[in-house]
Amino acid sequence: xxxxxxxxxxxxxxxxxxxxxxxxxxxxxxxxxxxxxxxxxxxxxxxxxxxxxxxxxxxxxxxxxxxxxxxxxxxxxxxxxxxxxxxxxxxxxxxxxxxxxxxxxxxxxxxxxxxxxxxxxxxxxxxxxxxxxxxxxxxxxxxxxxxxxxxxxxxxxxxxxxxxxxxxxxxxxxxxxxxxxxxxxxxxxxxxxxxxxxxxxxxxxxxxxxxxxxxxxxxxxxxxxxxxxxxxxxxxxxxxxxxxxxxxxxxxxxxxxxxxxxxxxxxxxx
Amino acid sequence: xxxxxxxxxxxxxxxxxxxxxxxxxxxxxxxxxxxxxxxxxxxxxxxxxxxxxxxxxxxxxxxxxxxxxxxxxxxxxxxxxxxxxxxxxxxxxxxxxxxxxxxxxxxxxxxxxxxxxxxxxxxxxxxxxxxxxxxxxxxxxxxxxxxxxxxxxxxxxxxxxxxxxxxxxxxxxxxxxxxxxxxxxxxxxxxxxxxxxxxxxxxxxxxxxxxxxxxxxxxxxxxxxxxxxxxxxxxxxxxxxxxxxxxxxxxxxxxxxxxxxxxxxxxxxx
Numbered sequence: 315x316x317x318x319x320x321x322x323x324x325x326x327x328x329x330x331x332x333x334x335x336x337x338x339x340x341x342x343x344x345x346x347x348x349x350x351x352x353x354x355x356x357x358x359x360x361x362x363x364x365x366x367x368x369x370x371x372x373x374x375x376x377x378x379x380x381x382x383x384x385x386x387x388x389x390x391x392x393x394x395x396x397x398x399x400x401x402x403x404x405x406x407x408x409x410x411x412x413x414x415x416x417x418x419x420x421x422x423x424x425x426x427x428x429x430x431x432x433x434x435x436x437x438x439x440x441x442x443x444x445x446x447x448x449x450x451x452x453x454x455x456x457x458x459x460x461x462x463x464x465x466x467x468x469x470x471x472x473x474x475x476x477x478x479x480x481x482x483x484x485x486x487x488x489x490x491x492x493x494x495x496x497x498x499x500x501x502x503x504x505x506x507x508x509x510x511x512x513x514x515x516x517x518x519x520x521x522x523x524x525x526x527x528x529x530x531x532x533x534x535x536x537x538x539x540x541x542x543x544x545x546x547x548x549x550x551x552x553x554x555x556x557x558x559x560x561x562x563x564x565x566x567x568x569x570x571x572x573x574x575x576x577x578x579x580x581x582x583x584x
Numbered sequence: 585x586x587x588x589x590x591x592x593x594x595x596x597x598x599x600x601x602x603x604x605x606x607x608x609x610x611x612x613x614x615x616x617x618x619x620x621x622x623x624x625x626x627x628x629x630x631x632x633x634x635x636x637x638x639x640x641x642x643x644x645x646x647x648x649x650x651x652x653x654x655x656x657x658x659x660x661x662x663x664x665x666x667x668x669x670x671x672x673x674x675x676x677x678x679x680x681x682x683x684x685x686x687x688x689x690x691x692x693x694x695x696x697x698x699x700x701x702x703x704x705x706x707x708x709x710x711x712x713x714x715x716x717x718x719x720x721x722x723x724x725x726x727x728x729x730x731x732x733x734x735x736x737x738x739x740x741x742x743x744x745x746x747x748x749x750x751x752x753x754x755x756x757x758x759x760x761x762x763x764x765x766x767x768x769x770x771x772x773x774x775x776x777x778x779x780x781x782x783x784x785x786x787x788x789x790x791x792x793x794x795x796x797x798x799x800x801x802x803x804x805x806x807x808x809x810x811x812x813x814x815x816x817x818x819x820x821x822x823x824x825x826x827x828x829x830x831x832x833x834x835x836x837x838x839x840x841x842x843x844x845x846x847x848x849x850x851x852x853x854x
Contacts, residue, residue: 343772350775354784361789362646481623488623495624499631503638510641512724518634 318423341433348434352381352441355505366509372537373507375445379536380504380529381438383467389435391472395425397497398479402565403490405574417566449537456536459544463532466551470528471500473551473558480558483565486574496523504529524554606692607700614704629713636663636717640725655786657729657815660721662783662807664714667706668741669783669807671748673698676756676770684849695842699749733814736824740810743827748806750834751777757845782808799823802830 359373368376387396394400398421401407410420450456478496481489503525508516519526532547539546617625636659643655662669675698678684687694721727759769778784780803787795787808798804805827813823 340768343768346772347775350772350779353779357785357789358642361785362642364646365642366645485620485623487620491624492627495627495631499635502635506638506642507645508641510645511638512641515634515637515641519638523631523634 315419315423319426322423322426344433348437351434351501352377352437355380356441358505365507368507368509371445371448372533374441375449375537376507376529376533377505378438378440378442378445379464379467379533381434382442383464383528384471384501384504385435385438386464386468387471390422390425391475392425395421396472396475397493398476399482399489399491399493402479402482402569402574403486405486407569408573456544460536462545462548463536466548467528467532469555470524470547470551473555474500474524474528476562477554477558480561480565483569483574499523500525500528506530507534524550527551527554607696610692610697610700611704611707614701615708617708625709629709629716632663632666632713633716633720636660637720637724639663640721644725651788653725654788654815656721656725657727658786658788658811660717660725660727661729661811661814662786664717664721665710665741665807665811666713666783667710668745669748669781670774670777671702671745671752672770672774673702673749673752673756675753676759679756679760679845679849688846688849694846695753698753702749729814737810737814740813740824740827743824743831744806744810747802747827747830747834750831750838751802751806754834754838754841757841760845777803777806780804781806782811787812800826802834805830 355377356374359370359377362373363370365373394406401410410417410424413420415423475493475496478492479489481492500523503519503523506525506529508519508526508530511519516526520531527547527550535543535546639659640656643659644652646652646655675684675694678687684694687697690697718727755769755773759773780798780801782798782804787798787804790798799808809823809827813820
């Protein structure tokens with residue numbers, strides 16, 4: 315598995331390793347994308363000053379937390395692994411199912427090594443460190459809880475994509491780009507505090523589209539809670555993950571029975 | 585341009601009626617939403633509404649004093665107009681994959697085709713999501729606009745859409761020269777334009793000196809200027825003048841580039 319991970323990482327870095335203009339363009343483009351992803355959130359944090367109970371420093375920590383979690387999710391979710399609906403909708407899941415590997419392993423290997431996104435990941439970690447310089451607590455238990463929360467938030471990003479991607483098993487053409495929509499929603503909504511949100515929005519963002527559980531809720535608990543409450547989001551992520559696995563397996567059974575009609579008889583996508 | 589499936593929005597024959605203007609028929613056919621896309625469209629509209637409600641909740645809590653009403657109104661209009669603020673026609677894709685060769689055989693100007701196709705594609709989702717967002721804004725935040733400002737706003741919006749379409753054409757014709765990375769270039773473009781056109785970060789939250797500079801760049805004419813004209817209490821001829829200048833500048837760039845690109849495509853065979 316280690317060799318496969320190394321190969322996958324190397325493939326991801328191919329434009330940079332090959333060098334030349336293409337590598338530079340790629341890195342520059344990644345830098346632009348990464349900066350443009352964080353500018354709206356940082357602008358909001360600095361320009362607004364305060365949003366309800368959230369101070370500027372709290373908002374900065376929230377932004378850093380979310381970016382780090384999403385960056386971590388992208389490390390294992392490169393290519394279309396995080397956008398699983400595209401793989402399913404295009405019938406490309408067959409490529410993974412044909413391999414002599416468990417499905418989860420082939421997906422991890424295929425998606426691993428998004429070090430070509432290292433610029434955005436470093437920016438996220440940088441934001442997090444910046445925020446931590448204001449809000450961090452000295453207790454080791456708090457730091458442990460922080461790491462657990464970040465890892466679980468990354469897992470929740472992946473689980474959300476896979477939960478919504480399961481729809482593609484049943485409606486391959488209609489839901490092929492569903493993960494594009496959910497990914498955009500998560501990236502935009504997870505950096506927002508929940509202050510002032512109407513109950514319906516809170517309900518949506520803490521359940522079927524858990525953007526708040528990826529950002530605002532764990533960040534809020536890290537800032538203000540103690541003891542077991544620091545693990546509220548990890549518990550939610552665990553439950554959400556289990557539900558996602560159950561539903562995804564149901565979808566796989568359906569896929570095994572009916573497949574996807576996106577391939578023509580001579581192997582090309584319709 | 586034949587779509588299988590039931591016409592969601594209004595009945596129309598699949599054949600173009602004798603004497604029917606080509607622009608209207610292209611627009612009408614583009615507005616058809618096949619049953620296979622209903623779910624994706626519905627999900628996209630739902631996410632847009634949730635995004636507005638969450639953002640408005642945040643802006644309404646922000647420590648900006650009297651500016652809150654302006655920010656919420658600005659956000660409501662920006663989200664309601666969403667699809668119109670960053671026009672993306674099919675020209676880029678058609679140039680990249682060679683479909684433009686087929687389009688060139690049709691008895692219709694390519695500019696008219698791409699504009700009417702884009703408009704048909706966005707007009708109905710825009711109307712649905714726009715109406716729902718404006719309703720939510722009115723109900724939750726007692727939002728309203730001064731009716732007297734609507735004519736100026738419509739003129740400004742039209743100019744903004746023209747600038748957006750011209751920019752899309754210029755970008756498509758330039759970026760097609762970059763082999764194999766058009767999706768990457770488009771991702772960068774969408775990110776940057778979303779920031780600089782003011783639809784994500786209202787310029788009013790930025791320092792005054794920045795606002796003055798940002799107003800002059802072309803992307804502000806696509807979103808910030810029209811929305812500001814509608815929701816702010818002042819009126820500025822200079823805003824319309826800025827938009828007119830950019831329409832002229834982009835036209836002067838677009839026309840020779842269009843001729844050169846089409847000559848190249850005709851010679852090289854698509």
